Amino acid sequence: MQNETTLQDVAQAAGVHRTTVSLSLRDNPRIPQATRDRVKAIARELGYRTNPLVSALMQVRRSGKPPKQATIAFVTNYPTRYGWKPEHHDRPDFFPGAAARAEDFGYKVEHFWLAEPGMTPHRFCDILSARGINGLIIGRLPTGQDSLELEWDRFSCVALGMTLRSPILHHVTENHFDTVWQAMERCVERGYQRIGFAFTDKQDSPHVGDRWLGAYLRQQLRLPAKNRLPVCPQDPTNEEQFRKWFLDHEPDALLVNNPRLAVEWLKKIGRRVPGDVAMVALEHRRELACTGVFYDPAKIGALAVEMLIGLMHRNEAGVPAVQHEILLTGAWHEDCMLPVRVRREMKPVPANRS
Template sequence: MQQPATLEDVAKAAGVHRTTVSLSLRNHPRIPEPTRVRVKAIADRLGYRINPLVSALMQSRRSGKPVKHAALAYVTNYPTRYGWRPEHHDRPDFFPGAVERARDFGYKLEHFWLGEPGMTPRRFCDMLSARGINGLIIGRLPPGQHSLELDWDRFSAVALGMTLRSPILHHITENHFDTVWQAMDRCRERGYKRPGFLFSDVNDSPRVGHRWLGAYLTQQTQFPARDRLPVCPGNPTNEEDFRTWFLRHEPDALLVNNPSLLMRWLSDLNRNVPRDVGVVALEHRRELECTGIYYDPAKIGGLAVEMLVGLMHRNETGVPSVQHEILLTGEWRENCMLPPRTA
């Protein structure tokens, strides 16, 4: 990957001292205007960008005043300003953990809503730049939305989860493949012979479902052929299709993304959990404590801040040519929904 241009590169190309470049880029009156214009043009041609962290530090040294808390932006685009908050849905909330970790680095993390009345991508970017905000954390997008149009070259940016697919940024997400891998291992260890898989609710990121299914189908090869069940039809399925599939294949354990819906469907079939069938939740839902893999949203939010601060220190902006993905492995939690199976 090509290294970004440095202040020294601009100075060599312009045939001037580093100090002249620095003052020119800050429009200092000590430098003649023709020189400032020429240096800026060379900096643009070389792709040089001022590192906001270094700039703030130098300003602090010149003025003798400590650097105030720099701000980072937590960007959301739900239909309503706070539609991303847990009281409006049951997805994890990464914001509090990100706020705390940002504070550790001396930053203030502020929420910005792309859906403000009259807001446009250009106006949004100009507003952030005017406030000296150079780092963005992109929150999970609402169901059905997978792209954002911003002037990415102006910012260092990290995405949370896998809902943003265009552009593909560096991002932090749960280790979804390992989620199902762990679940299938537990089923087999505890004597379950016919674990099944279903999407009982909408999966807001199809690539998450692909990873779940990849682990499930691979793990099925560890079971005898007669006990390998087809995935329940539908993404998401409905109660009628689930009933038909369940009665035909009689799974003894179920891996599911929304256990609350599943519990109602099993009750209608006069099936008891865990007496008749075990249940593993692939996503922990607030309204139901269940057996499954738990991911601490505070850790995910904190990891996003750590990655973003690293990008800003290295002055890496724009859409990366090679995106990095950090996967957080989850923790198995019990709640008596997958007890050891008796013969």
């Protein structure tokens, strides 16, 4: 096995003292900018990576001060600085769980906004390196964005969720396949026979929907052929398409990703939830109590920290050749939207379906 590149190797290649290399990599202003840039380029070319634990120990020895908490960067790229926080949307907040778990290991988690005015990927990475930050947790990206450009080789990285598709990093996410698998089994156990599936809202990651659909279509094959329903058209669907599909197929239970919209649409065609139609939410929404599979965001944040610290301790940085995925299985949450089925007479549907 080839030995890892050392600080001395970089110093010899650059023709400078190892202290100059150390100061350059920390962006110390005592070293001319041109030298810093040249040393960094050589270090990258040789594949040199700073060990965060050794760096922290050396900092303590240099300063003679008690050690401070090492920092993990929680990186977001929403259009606004705090657009990722729950008060601005109904997605889960992984930050508190990550921060609490990091503290158990002597780290702290600090938010960094990649879309800061005037920020570039190179400058962003230099800022983190200057502060001795070697570990990144990549938060969920906003809807419509699936890639980031950073100098990944300089950091150990773990992504949250499945919104980041380029590059593919190690990541922690919900077990979306199991969400629908659980939901279908509960529906069947409680006597529902015609179980429908509709994307009633836009997803921030289409790959999540693919996993939902995989479980749904596989479970449909376990039903009698007469009870197998097509998926509601369009992703996401709209009220007109949903109405036509529902009246054509009359499901007695629905799996949806936004229950609020589905409840409103059903009400307009004379269907009550759960009196006439049962419902399971695939994403837990704060604005409406609903039956479904609940994922504790604190656990997902904590798992991301545990995975990242493992990478940092092993000095593993950059885009992995083999990407690892940790799936958290959720817990069933009951909220009266999926009662044991009692057959009821449906209300007459208005003649005009438009």
